[in-house]
Amino acid sequence: MIKKILAVTLLSVLFAQSPMASFAEPVFSRSQEEWAKLRDNRLEYGEIEGLLEEYNGTILQNKIDYRSFQKEYGKTNEEVVKTYRDMAKEIEKNLQEPDPQDANYISAAVALASAKAQISSLNKSADNALEDAEIKWITLESAKKTLVQVAQNDMISYYTNLLVVEDANLTKQQAQNALHLAGIKLRVGTGVKSSILSAQEDLLKAEQSITKATDDANNVKKKLMVMCGWSYNGNPEIGSLPDVEFSKIEKMNPANDQGLAFQNNYTLRINLKKLANASEDSQKESLQTAIKTNKQNISTALVVDYQNVLAARDAYHYAKANVDVQNGLLSQMQTKLRLGVASAYEMSAQEISKKQADVALAQAKISLFSAMENYQWDVNGLAKAE
Template identity: 25%
Template sequence: METGGSLTLSVLLTVSAAFPALAVEKPADMDDATWARLQDNTLEYDEIENLVLYYNPTYRQVVDTIEVQLDPLKTAVADLKDYVQEQRDDARRAKDDGDMMSYKIGMATASAIEKQAVKGLETGLRTAQGATKTTKDQIRRTMTSAIEGLVITYHQTLASKELVDTSVALAQAAYDSAIAQQGIGMATEADVQSALKSLTSAQNGQKSLNDGLTTLKRNICVMTGWDYNADMEIAAVPAPELASIDTMNPDEDTRKAISYHPTIISLRGTNGHGDVNRGIKERSLEDTENKINTKVHDLYTAVLQSKITYDGAASAYESARLTMEGNERKYAMGMLGNLQYLQLKLVYLQQKQAYDSAVLSLKQAINDYNWALYGVVTLD
């Protein structure tokens, strides 16, 4: 195993040097094609649940020992919390250094892991006594949800890459132009230094983005059974299923969310003998059910708001795309200089990045709603 990079997470999730991290035989109920896809070098979005089921170190460790002891789960929770704190500390140091890109990516990574994995595992820990299958299902769902969130964050970050790379190219062209103009007396040394400062800033942003992508990929690798620095591909996230929004009914769906929520399951399994205990149990159930109801409706509202943002971004992107097609033709005919072309391309890429981000944000909002119906939701 490599010793550099995210060593804490590697130790935490007990990952071995090569994929697959765990020696797993093909399940009897899985077809050869599906199994072969799990063995290839590409992580497909629809493979995440199976990768958790057979290769996620945390899930496998818990499944192997849950009937006899809960210590591995407690350790996993503690170590995940430590790792989340390390991510936040690193992000804050980056912010102090003026590196806002690394700060945002680091905080997003920490929040995704804490929101889905840590909170879910803590819930699983509280409900692990007794219903083994329920506990395993809850852990599988929370880990799957967490990895889906990280993959979406990875592609949201990746969506900025072409924009950032073009910003560097534009800054480089502007700097080269300033040097050339200085040579013929049309630019001052101050102009050159200003252009150099802009170029350096753009290059620093580019490095921060690339470093952030590497960090996200390493987290995803470890949580799906690869070595943390494996040379693998993270395939694109499928488009959000817009038709599914029309089928959402928070009033009806809340009942399902209540039936799956581990806190409800745990409360229903507690001893309610005696008037006092029965009253406490009933009040706790009512309070939790009300919180779930509020959360499901809030998540539904978030889906609708994300859809509005998506529609606006799609319209703006289509307009920008048509304009850019015309600019491409002008550039090919020599009607635009390189610097002007890059400036126009940057405007287009800003709209494209906004659209790509809106698509993925809507996907995440739909995911959050759907997972809540299976008990994967943090209550305030």
């Protein structure tokens, strides 16, 4: 496995300085057992966040950018404003009017105009500055959590595509059986050639679906493993998705979860901190409006995603009931086959239907798991607030 050497070096440098106590955790806070799991050649769903924290290039660069921001601008909003002013003063201090008689007058005049524009921009930034180190950290945390969600969705998509491959193989088997039966009927004079052509078309479509779903699964696997620190040519074992915990659904309540969703939401937290830093009435009014909209959107996201969970749960129970039905029909078909009142073709068709029901149940289970994860991300800070 080729991964994760540069990342450790970067983090060692990154945390050489003491971080803001309330915003960061020590890089070496993981146990040896945790490190061993992150460094093996197996990608587990529950390890995704840890893998991204330690080995994702974007997240590592964001941490470096955060340190650079503190070093250059300071921690508080007052320090940020002062930095902008000081930068403007430093440029202004070195301004010099060019001599019209100088051969380089035009280029010097252009440079002067550019410097004055930069001074104006810096002073304007100072006037409007609302950011501070905490806002910078919240922004980067939001970016990190979003990447975690994306990676988790990729792993879910990987397994969804594998099920599509499985279902397409069953469809292919159906088409092969239909083609075989159509050929027999045509030979004995009870069939038509169009039935063969139709079965051939279905077979071709099934093979195309298999190819596409296989490619989709491989592509999303590559994307996932690169995000988590493996090389593009790596081949980690992909762990299974966590099982659905139905008891969690009973505890979901948008009205009750709203307070925690507000508390955790990154966009809302940023706007609340900006409001605390704001001095102009126009800034405060704009932010108060944004905060009100944020809360409305968060509440809506909770309700919508909760309804999605309930719908996915209903779909799961329907798929589970259909498996029971198909098992019963398969048992009946086995009895009929033993009694000689059913054909091998009918038996094969029912076996395929039973397997298709199993695949549909697995797909419904993944969809339910995904819906539950989306709701939990709403609560944990990623509800769409804007």
